[in-house]
Structures are given as structure tokens and as C-alpha cells.
Amino acid sequence: MASPFEVLGVEPGADQREIEQAYRDRIKEAHPDHGGSPREFKRVREAYEDIKAGRARSVPDADEKVGAPGEPQSEADESDETTDGPEESAxxxxxxxxxxxxxxxxxxxxxxxxxxxxxxxxxxxxxxxxxxxxxxxxxxxxxxxxxxxxxxxxxxxxxxxxxxxxxxxxxxxxxxxxxxxxxxxxxxxxxxxxxxxxxxxxxxxxxxxxxxxxxxxxxxxxxxxxxxx
Missing domain, CATH: 3.10.20.30 (Beta-grasp domain)
Incomplete structure (x- = not known):
């Protein structure tokens, strides 16, 4: 598993401008419309979000299975679950x-x-x-x-x-x-x-x-x- 900085290709001490530029470059490369894959696209976004939030956890490789049985769900996965609430209108x-x-x-x-x-x-x-x-x-x-x-x-x-x-x-x-x-x-x-x-x-x-x-x-x-x- 790579660190968020490794995923974006920047040093841990990179400033905000370097991080944002690296994210723009990597997210473009990773997007399915530009030859990437949905899994790699998600991986790059998670790395950027972790850096912005001050989290330094490792990010799964693009070909690594995530959410295996017995493992806790990530915050992103939990947010995708449907919850009961007021009906939304168009x-x-x-x-x-x-x-x-x-x-x-x-x-x-x-x-x-x-x-x-x-x-x-x-x-x-x-x-x-x-x-x-x-x-x-x-x-x-x-x-x-x-x-x-x-x-x-x-x-x-x-x-x-x-x-x-x-x-x-x-x-x-x-x-x-x-x-x-x-x-x-x-x-x-x-x-x-x-x-x-x-x-x-x-x-x-x-x-x-x-x-x-x-x-x-x-x-x-x-x-x-x-x-x-």
C-alpha cells in the first residue's frame, strides 16, 4: 500500500500548490475517459482528501481488493449506504x-x-x-x-x-x-x-x-x- 503522497507523486513536505497541481495531473491520468480506471480514479481522490484532511494512512493499490469481509468500512463506503430520511424532490x-x-x-x-x-x-x-x-x-x-x-x-x-x-x-x-x-x-x-x-x-x-x-x-x-x- 502506498502513502497518499506516493499516490500523487509528491514529497511529504510539498506545499499546497504542489499538491493541487499533482492532484490535477494525476486525476486526469486516472479518469476512465482519459485511459484510467474507476478504481485508480477513486484511489487518487482518496489520497488527495487524506492529505487535505491531515490523514497519512496508506491508500490501497489500484488492483488491491478493498472492503474484504471482516474489515471495517471506510468513511466513503459508509456514506454511500442508503439511509432513511425525508423524501427528496426533483x-x-x-x-x-x-x-x-x-x-x-x-x-x-x-x-x-x-x-x-x-x-x-x-x-x-x-x-x-x-x-x-x-x-x-x-x-x-x-x-x-x-x-x-x-x-x-x-x-x-x-x-x-x-x-x-x-x-x-x-x-x-x-x-x-x-x-x-x-x-x-x-x-x-x-x-x-x-x-x-x-x-x-x-x-x-x-x-x-x-x-x-x-x-x-x-x-x-x-x-x-x-x-x-
Whole structure:
């Protein structure tokens, strides 16, 4: 079993910037869409979470069986178990493609942005509504309804899937690449964020906002194929 630092390929004394850069590189390599495996992807994420939390336990190798009979469950495994609780309801998501704003002279800060989008007869891929089911991330909800929103790592290590909230709220784990100032501006990562309100208005495809440029990874294979068409 390797230590979390060995999994990320950094020294135990590495600073936060080195750790985050190593995580971004490793999570991209480990993602199934980029030639990795689900087990290796989980292993890299657990290593990063352990380092951030100050835990120095070893992380199982990618080909090592975990959760064998008689062994205690990890916190991550326990969180996956279903528990009784209040029934969750679907969220009504209204979405807008950031790429069309410049064409119409709109701004992300416009208070009536979605009113204008609703009246503009935009293509369905650029503006519309769908229902997100409980426990779906926003990206999963969009993809499950036939949309192809941008993404790269699906692990919180890049800003390729970033969206801007105009109304409502998205809940998101703490282990992600976004700086606090972007969170304050309503930016979230659709690959990790789940709708937390009954109604939600989001502008997707905001990855090219100036402050997000340094947090991008190469596009997913699907995005590359779309660009080549």
C-alpha cells in the first residue's frame, strides 16, 4: 500500500500548490475517459482528501481488493449506504449557454438575463429547462437528458465544467480546485455540485471566464470530437 503522497507523486513536505497541481495531473491520468480506471480514479481522490484532511494512512493499490469481509468500512463506503430520511424532490433547472451572451449583447450580471433568454427563441441546447432528480450532480442530470455540457476530469480538479448560479443553490463537496472568490461569485463545478433548491437557474459553459483560465484541463474526448465536426 502506498502513502497518499506516493499516490500523487509528491514529497511529504510539498506545499499546497504542489499538491493541487499533482492532484490535477494525476486525476486526469486516472479518469476512465482519459485511459484510467474507476478504481485508480477513486484511489487518487482518496489520497488527495487524506492529505487535505491531515490523514497519512496508506491508500490501497489500484488492483488491491478493498472492503474484504471482516474489515471495517471506510468513511466513503459508509456514506454511500442508503439511509432513511425525508423524501427528496426533483429540481427544476433552467439553463443558459454562456456562449450566446456575447451574440445578444447580454452580461452574466444582467438581473433579467433569463427573462431575455426565454424571449429570444434560442436553440434547445442553448436555453431551456429540465428536471434534475435527487442525488444527480448537475452534470449527470444534463447528460441523462441528452445534453453535452463541457467537462474534463469529473473530479473537481479543473474548471472545465464550471457553471454560474443565477438563482437557487448547488451543494458541493469541499475537495475542489475553485478558489473562495469564485465561490463567492456563484461559480460551481457541475460534475460535483448537486441541486439543493426546488428551482435553479444556471449559466453553463463559463469555463473561459478570465479567472478560470488557469484552472482548465484539456477537453474530454467527446468535446474534442465535437470540435472536429
Amino acid at each position: 429540481t427544476r433547472v433552467e439553463y443558459l449557454n454562456y456562449d450566446v451572451l456575447a451574440d445578444h449583447g447580454w452580461s452574466l450580471d444582467d438581473d433579467d438575463l433569463f427573462d431575455k433568454a426565454s424571449a429570444a427563441n434560442l436553440d434547445h441546447e442553448d436555453y431551456g429547462r429540465f428536471l434534475a432528480e435527487p442525488r444527480e450532480s448537475l452534470l449527470e442530470a444534463a447528460e441523462n437528458r441528452g445534453f453535452a455540457w463541457p467537462y474534463a476530469c469529473r473530479g473537481g480538479a479543473c474548471a472545465n465544467c464550471a457553471v454560474a448560479i443565477k438563482e437557487g443553490e448547488l451543494s458541493m463537496p469541499v475537495d475542489h480546485i475553485l478558489p473562495e472568490e469564485m465561490l463567492d461569485r456563484g461559480i460551481r463545478l457541475s460534475c460535483m455540485a448537486r441541486p439543493a433548491t426546488d428551482r435553479l437557474q444556471v449559466v453553463y459553459n463559463v469555463k473561459h471566464l478570465p479567472d478560470l483560465d488557469d484552472l482548465l484541463l484539456p477537453p474530454s474526448p467527446f468535446e474534442k470530437a465535437q470540435a472536429d465536426d
